[in-house]
Amino acid sequence: xxxSNVPGLPGGSVLVDEIGIETGRYGSFHLKTxxxxxxxxxxxxxxxxxxxxxxxxLIDFEPVEPATFFxxxxxxxxxxxxxxCRSLHMGNYHHLGIEGLMLHLxxxxxxPGERGxxxxxxxxxxxxxxxxxxxxxxxxxxxxxxxxxEDDVPDSLARAMRAAGFRLAVDDFGPGHSVLDRIQRIxxxxxxxxxxxxxxxxxxxxxxxxxxxxxxxxxxxGAAVLIRGIETxxxxxxxxxxxxxxxxxxxxGRPVRAGTVFDPQAVEISxxxxxxxxxxxxLR
Numbered sequence: 001x002x003x004s005n006v007p008g009l010p011g012g013s014v015l016v017d018e019i020g021i022e023t024g025r026y027g028s029f030h031l032k033t034x035x036x037x038x039x040x041x042x043x044x045x046x047x048x049x050x051x052x053x054x055x056x057x058l059i060d061f062e063p064v065e066p067a068t069f070f071x072x073x074x075x076x077x078x079x080x081x082x083x084x085c086r087s088l089h090m091g092n093y094h095h096l097g098i099e100g101l102m103l104h105l106x107x108x109x110x111x112p113g114e115r116g117x118x119x120x121x122x123x124x125x126x127x128x129x130x131x132x133x134x135x136x137x138x139x140x141x142x143x144x145x146x147x148x149x150e151d152d153v154p155d156s157l158a159r160a161m162r163a164a165g166f167r168l169a170v171d172d173f174g175p176g177h178s179v180l181d182r183i184q185r186i187x188x189x190x191x192x193x194x195x196x197x198x199x200x201x202x203x204x205x206x207x208x209x210x211x212x213x214x215x216x217x218x219x220x221x222g223a224a225v226l227i228r229g230i231e232t233x234x235x236x237x238x239x240x241x242x243x244x245x246x247x248x249x250x251x252x253g254r255p256v257r258a259g260t261v262f263d264p265q266a267v268e269i270s271x272x273x274x275x276x277x278x279x280x281x282x283l284r
Contacts, residue, residue, distance in 0.1 A: 006087055007124055008080030014087065021259050022091040024055075024084045026077075029069060031085060032056040033092045034255035037262060038104065038226065038248045041240060045266040049246055050102030050140070053089030054255050082108065083121045088258075090125070090139070091132050097261030100138065104169065107141040109157060118157055126164035136165030140190060144171045158186045169226075174198075184221050191218050195229015195249065202238040212242045219243065233273055240269070 005011050015023045024031030034054045039046035057069035073081050086105050093103055105125075109118055122141075129136045141161055158168050169190040170183060174197035183191065193211075201207035215225045227239040230249030239247050251272065 006080055006084045007120060008077065009084060013084055014091070016091075019259070021095060022088050024088050026073070026081055026084065028059050029064070030058045031088060032058060033085075033088045033258040035089075035096065035258065035260075035262075036248060036255040037253040038102070038246050039252055039267070040246055041244060042266065044270070045268055046247065046252065047266040048098060048101065048262060048264055050104055051096065051262075052104040052248065052255075053086070053106075055085040055088070056255075056257070079108070079117050079121060082106075083124055086121075086125060087128050090128050090134055092258035093132065093134055095259050095261075098264045101262075102138055102140055102167075103134070104140045104142060106171065107143055107157075109143050119160060122157060122160050122164065122166075125166070129164075137167070139165075140167045140169050142169035142171035142190075142192065145173045145194075155186055158188075170223075180217070183218070183223065187221070188223050190226055190246070191223045192226045192228055193244075195227075198227055198239070199229055199231065199235060202235045208238055208242060215243045219245070236269075236272055 006013050009026070013025055015025060017023070022033070032055070034056050035051035036054065037048060038050040038052060040049035055066055055069075057064040057066060070078065070081075086107070089103065089105060093101075107118075108121070125139070125141070126136065128134075129139060143157070161168055167190070168186065168188040169192055170188045171192045172194040173191050174194035193215075198211075201211065218225055224245040225243070226246035226248060227242075227244040228248045230236050230239055230247055230251050232251060235249070236247065236251055252267075
């Protein structure tokens, strides 16, 4: 069975199985949705707050690295294929088993001279949300920090997103991104600290102090702060100490295929500091 077409791709690019799980198809590849949990820091517990959608390409039932897959997609098809991936994440959302989770999607601002494609993709997302009965207020569209440097992007896209009911995030915030004035201007709901950068500085006291001040400033401007890429107890401890609102990373939960139902229960933070070899985020 097929569902609505993705602009720029042939019909039949989305398949639906007998239980309603959507799979994308591009050439010889099948594209599966995987979700990684995002937790809100709530006192002594981490409460399920949302998920980030990732694509898992398969060829002949064998997984392929997403970067490898995207590297062989024709340049003119990259935009439509990424729209296909976002469409899958939205279509599979209701299989999470927890209503009200935020769905974080990676979005593109488009290249100079090709901004129309970005707006067309945003229109498609809004249409898709209605089609799958997903409240647009649960959708967080993230633009990578370097795109925020453009004078007109994502300002105009941010307005279009909010008109559609979506929320805005700035992704991969880290060193070399002098975008604080732009963040104050576009007012994203969430700023995501780059995981690789965070892991590099988490062991340096002076850097952690600076990060604490940076996060306080972002929160003062009305943005919630998500720290990504947390892989160890020590990194979780630092993320909590600097005032993160949300946390994400392999320590807390790896991406799992659509159809895996997440446990709605909050997790005691103390359990991560007992025996790290036995810490498991439960799934039903």
